[in-house]
Amino acid sequence: MFSKDAIGMAADTLECWGRFERSFHGPAAGNPFQEITFQAEFRHHNRVVKTEGFYDGGGIYKLRFMPDAVGAWSYVTFSNCKELDAQYGQLQVSAPVGINRGLVRVKDAYRFTYSDGTPYLPFGTTLYHWFHHGDEEQEQTTLGTLAASPFNKVRMCILPTGEMKPSMLAFAGNREQGVDIQQFNPDFFAHMEKRLDDLQQLGIEADIILFHPYDQGVWGFEQLEPEVEEAYLRYVIARLSSYRNVWWSIANEFDFNIHKSMNDWDRLLQTVQRLDPYGHLRSIHNGTKMYDYERTAFYDYTKPWITHQSIQHWDTSWTTSWLDRCDKPVVIDECCYEGDSIRRWGNISGEELLRRIWESQIRGGYASHGEAYEGQGGGTWISRGGTLVGESPKRIQFLRELMETGQADLWELESERTCFWIYLGLSRPGYWELQLPEHRVFHIDLIDTWEMQVERFPQTYCGSCKVTLPGKSYLALRITAVA
Incomplete structure (x- = not known):
């Protein structure tokens, strides 16, 4: 059909689950983030994948795509702007190489695999705002630490907390002069994308936290209007969904946000599911009563737009009960952190953190690491990254090697x-x-x-x-x- 107009054009070449990108010139006047629509259809044989492009500032619009099949693809664009409409092209997609195994998918109640069928066991750590501080040296130190660590997944936020003074924001503007929630900051995302590429080269999944309840009266991001939230999600997904190592966490400690109902979280999760053409993993993370099982405000993970359970709780022995209640993998993204913080969630010993991680693993779940030693200078690992000083990481490496050799086959009789x-x-x-x-x-x-x-x-x-x-x-x- 539309590929006939692309005959004779040189095809872009990339590997399966790689990232295609093409730039186009278009209007810069007004507010292109709101006023210009820009989509594309990518065709492989009789299959069509619809994606959205995005405005990257300076009159530049970008289109990104992640092919999931080897062979010839073609594409055509659609836009309300003449310069961006009816643009054609071809892709030639080869087999993946190296550590490129595709996206992480859910296999069953206990297991994850990459797209190519290779097993994936998440060994996560928390780095909420490690790329927000404008400190390139610190970020490179963090990447070096991760490269030598057992961790193959990191939790990281897009939006700042109220106490932060970040060098850039996802939205236009800044703390001093105010934020324009009708426009985005391409420079922020370009920097974030460098870090996503760095993580991808290390074989690390990026569990991206889209919302959180820590505005502290500064930003107003906790109570955006639904149309602003959808525009934000649309822009984030257009930019980041072509990174194969992305997961979506709709919110950290969602139930601490007093401005949103469960229906709001349902709507946001369904929006992510609808906008993401690749079906990255999706979940949401609880906060209330971490120390009280009966009163913990869990999300209903049986809902069809959730792919896995993302849980905060100190007692990881409940993994068995959570799996009995919902037959989706349990990832305990916070079971308290090794450290010396004044807060009880951040001052358990390395022995105790390791015990909790082991307790979850042998029951078929995956509990994550975090470190909150406040004497490091410049902030803790969970907030700024840097270097690890705790006793648990090398023991987690030992655990990972054991489990990747022989995980308990709980899915069998x-x-x-x-x-x-x-x-x-x-x-x-x-x-x-x-x-x-x-x-x-x-x-x-x-x-x-x-x-x-x-x-x-x-x-x-x-x-x-x-x-x-x-x-x-x-x-x-x-x-x-x-x-």
């Missing part, structure tokens, strides 16, 4: 499982009794999760059996079927 994990935590029993499947023979490894040591018991086991233990805390048993 117990009689058919080939990998069991038992975590003993603080308890120090002298022995442990097991009931293993009778028709299989198993090896048992004793794991010291803090000292990072693995010791295999010399015999094999099946059915009803007992293992002797050294009476020490933070031990785990890995039970794997003999091949």
